[in-house]
Amino acid sequence: MTPEGIRYEEIDVSKPHPARIYDYLLGGKDNYEADRRAGEELVAAAPEARIGLRANRAFLQRAVRHVVGAGVRQVLDLGTGLPTSPNVHETARETAPDTRVVYVDNDPIVRAHADALLSDSGGTRIVLADVRDVQGILDHPDVRGVLDFDRPVAVFLVAVLHFLTDADEPGRIAATLRDALPAGSYLVLSHATGDFADRTDAQAVYKKATAGLNLRTYAEVEAFFDGFGLVEPGLVQVPFWRPDTEPPAPYREVGIYGGVGRKD
Ligand SMILES: C[S@@+](CC[C@H](N)C(=O)[O-])C[C@H]1O[C@@H](n2cnc3c(N)ncnc32)[C@H](O)[C@@H]1O
Numbered sequence: 600m601t602p603e604g605i606r607y608e609e610i611d612v613s614k615p616h617p618a619r620i621y622d623y624l625l626g627g628k629d630n631y632e633a634d635r636r637a638g639e640e641l642v643a644a645a646p647e648a649r650i651g652l653r654a655n656r657a658f659l660q661r662a663v664r665h666v667v668g669a670g671v672r673q674v675l676d677l678g679t680g681l682p683t684s685p686n687v688h689e690t691a692r693e694t695a696p697d698t699r700v701v702y703v704d705n706d707p708i709v710r711a712h713a714d715a716l717l718s719d720s721g722g723t724r725i726v727l728a729d730v731r732d733v734q735g736i737l738d739h740p741d742v743r744g745v746l747d748f749d750r751p752v753a754v755f756l757v758a759v760l761h762f763l764t765d766a767d768e769p770g771r772i773a774a775t776l777r778d779a780l781p782a783g784s785y786l787v788l789s790h791a792t793g794d795f796a797d798r799t800d801a802q803a804v805y806k807k808a809t810a811g812l813n814l815r816t817y818a819e820v821e822a823f824f825d826g827f828g829l830v831e832p833g834l835v836q837v838p839f840w841r842p843d844t845e846p847p848a849p850y851r852e853v854g855i856y857g858g859v860g861r862k863d
Contacts, residue, residue, distance in 0.1 A: 610707055615808040617762055618706045622681040624652045629681045629712060637804050644800030651837075651853040652758075654846070655789055656683060658837035658857045659757045662787040663690040665830070665841070665859055666753040667698060671785060673752045674700045675742065675776075677730050678759025681709055682716045687755065688723050697722070701745050703736055705729045730759060733772045737779050751783035758855065760823065761791040762810040773823040780862055786827050789837055789857035790820045798854060820856045827860025834858035 615637035619630040623638040630638075641648045663674070672695055676687050679702040691698035699722040702713055713725035724741045736742060746752055754776050760769040777786065791798070793814040805812035821834050832839070837857035838846035 611809070615804075616706060616708075617805070617808060617810050618680050618704065618709050620808065621652055621758070622683070624649050625656060625683055627681055627683060629708060637808060640804045641801055644804060645796070645798060645854070647849060647852040647854075648801065650849060651855050654836075654838040654850060654853055655758050655855050655857070658789060658840050658855075659687070659755070659787070660685065660690050661841055661843070662755070662757075662857070662859050663687055663753075664694060666785045666787065667691045667694045669785070669861075671751045671753045671783075672698050673746045673750065674698065674755060675703070675736075675746060675752055676700060676755040676757075677703045677736070678756065678762070679704045679709060679713070679725075680758075681706075682712050686716070688717075699723070699745050701726060701742050703728050703730070703742075730756070730772055731763065731767050733775045737775070748779060749781060751785070752780055753785040753787060754780065756786070756788045756823070757857075758789050758791070760788070761813050761815065764811070764813055770822060770825075774825065777826045777862060782862055784862045786824060786860045786862070787858075788820070788823055788860075789855050790815055790823070792816060792820065792854050792856050794856075795836075795852055795854050814854070817856065821858075824858060824860040827862050830859050830861055 612631040615633045619634035620638045623630040623635050688700040702725045710725050710727040717723045724745050726739055726741050728736050763769045791814050798814055802812045834856050836853050837855045838850035840857045
């Protein structure tokens with residue numbers, strides 16, 4: 600165990616990891632040589648990848664403001680990524696200081712950094728877990744200790760389900776979450792797609808990483824919202840979900856869908 604709490608034996612830094620590739624492309628510092636190489640390969644394969652990931656992060660922040668503006672005070676952020684300020688709890692608390700947030704990720708580096716970031720922050724928790732064990736997450740004492748599932752919860756699955764294969768049954772994961780939520784809860788989800796360009800080269804980059812990239816069509820992504828009513832403007836490319844300003848033309852290439860659904 601290091602002073603930062605990272606157990607290095609849990610981490611293979613020779614292989615690119617989705618959290619650290621993302622961190623690199625967002626301009627972060629928590630990445631290794633293999634992640635930086637994969638990030639550059641990704642940009643070479645899909646030139647709009649960098650703006651796409653930034654647009655995804657901006658979508659996440661607009662969605663946080665939306666659900667908090669709608670009165671939700673609890674967030675379960677699955678596949679949270681390395682802390683990239685402002686984080687979900689920081690954005691939420693600009694509007695509602697009492698918002699409670701549980702972050703979940705399967706990358707021990709994410710947990711270690713989040714632990715450090717959250718140590719002074721009441722009403723937040725980081726849990727190291729795999730979204731494929733969705734019931735384990737819902738039953739986890741640290742999740743139950745922070746979130747009250749008798750009151751609305753906003754579940755975030757932002758840029759994470761595309762790291763799951765069909766055999767991992769991402770639809771079952773979304774449905775299990777939906778069934779655990781009371782009316783008035785939200786699902787915030789984004790997902791990579793090949794609907795706007797051939798992304799075979801981008802997928803090849805992730806084949807060398809710890810998790811592959813599984814592109815899905817509009818209909819496949821929309822199906823994750825089964826049982827939720829999509830709020831306006833529905834499922835769209837992330838830069839076009841309630842943008843603060845009209846996105847410039849290159850954003851039309853961004854291959855990431857995003858949407859926000861409400862459970863009635
Ligand atoms: C591209 S980042 C997205 C981060 C953040 N949600 C955002 O959109 O800004 C994907 C995150 O999902 C995590 N992840 C990938 N597969 C996962 C799994 N099976 N269980 C939990 N987390 C996972 C990665 O470690 C990474 O931190």
